[in-house]
Amino acid sequence: MSKKRILYVTTSLGFGGAEKLILNYLKELDKSKYEFFVCCLREKPEDLLKDYSNYSEVINLKIRNKFNPSTIFKLLKVFKKLKPDIIHTHLFQPRVYTSIVRLFYNHSVFITHKHNNVNLRKHHIFILMEMFANLSYKKIIAISKSVKDSLKRFEFIPDEKIYVLPNCINFNDFRKNVDYKENTDKKQLVIGVVGRLERQKGIKYLLMAMKYILSKFPNARLEIIGDGSLYSELKEISVKLGISNSVIFFGKFANVIPFYNKMDVFVLPSIYEGFGIVLLEAMASGVPVVATNVEGIKEVVVDSKCGLLVLPENPESIAKAVLTIIENQNLRKSLISEGVKRAQLFDVQEHVMKLDKLYTNLLGTES
DSSP: OOOEEEEEEESOSSSOHHHHHHHHHHHHSOTTTEEEEEEESOSSOOTTHHHHHTTSEEEEOOOOSSSOTHHHHHHHHHHHHHOOSEEEEESHHHHHHHHHHTTTOOSSEEEEEEOSOOOTTSOHHHHHHHHHHHTTOSEEEESSHHHHHHHHHHSOOOGGGEEEOOOOBOHHHHHTTOOOOSSOOGGGOEEEEESOOSGGGOHHHHHHHHHHHHHHOTTOEEEEEOOOTTHHHHHHHHHHTTOGGGEEEEEOOSOOHHHHTTOSEEEEOOSSOSOOHHHHHHHHTTOOEEEEOOTTGGGTOOBTTTBEEEOTTOHHHHHHHHHHHHHOHHHHHHHHHHHHHHHHTTBHHHHHHHHHHHHHHHHTOOO
16 A cells, blocks of 8 residues: 655744644554645744754745745645645645645545634634635644534534544653752742743743742742744843843743753643643643633643642742742642653653544545
């Protein structure tokens, strides 16, 4: 039997969750069964280009503007050349552009991945564009039940068209060099967050929480790993709060595991979240987590068992939870133990098995 061709279409090759997920697919799916191709719209960033190239041919369309009609014709040319059995898109622009191309090319199975809840703050035209795009896809993968509910409610996607496939991590990658800190040195308290520096992630509320934390532990520091449009604004906020000497902005890194291994507490202060994959990474690394009690995150963190959930946009609530973990060693050890068990449930192997089964069903072939 000839290999089935899978084409992933994404925005760029940066360090985002969608891009890392595709890389996991390239690594873990059966290479005797599938042949992979990746098409990205933008030239930059291309942080994962080398990793992708180890497993797949990469086609970069090098589109400079977000909305460029030539993208449609470039994608059509790629589809006609590769003749993929499945075209699997990720993120807004690839999803919309590909849905338009499908009007002229209908020789593949089209599926798309939804990585977040519907953002009602978006202009209504973007939501309408999403709704139009959804019509072109045979299956829509939601990364959590929360995302599925959001899609049904606000984009009117029928239940049977949505397939819930929770996000995943390569559990073993995060367990290799775990250095447990049984007795935390409170003088060297490290609080960390990994993520895009965008409004959704609520980093400014974590900065405000640091004011409370530093009043009790003056030598504590906050390590922020990630980049985004709010980078300069968040640095300015730390200066205005008078805590800039206790906050380090590291920017983005390919390998975040060394950062997790230094943390005493991981915090994800998102205002809304489709899932929260960094929570799994932190828990697998043996770090107790604090996160906001919002849809998506609640499917990852069981409150008071494998982490503490707090009110969104509430610095005092964040600070209180962090201090509770630091001051209660028995709770800390319990959260670490249960967090590791929880993270293991979302290992990439289970995820890939389910995706392979979905591909098989869509293609009407036997595995």
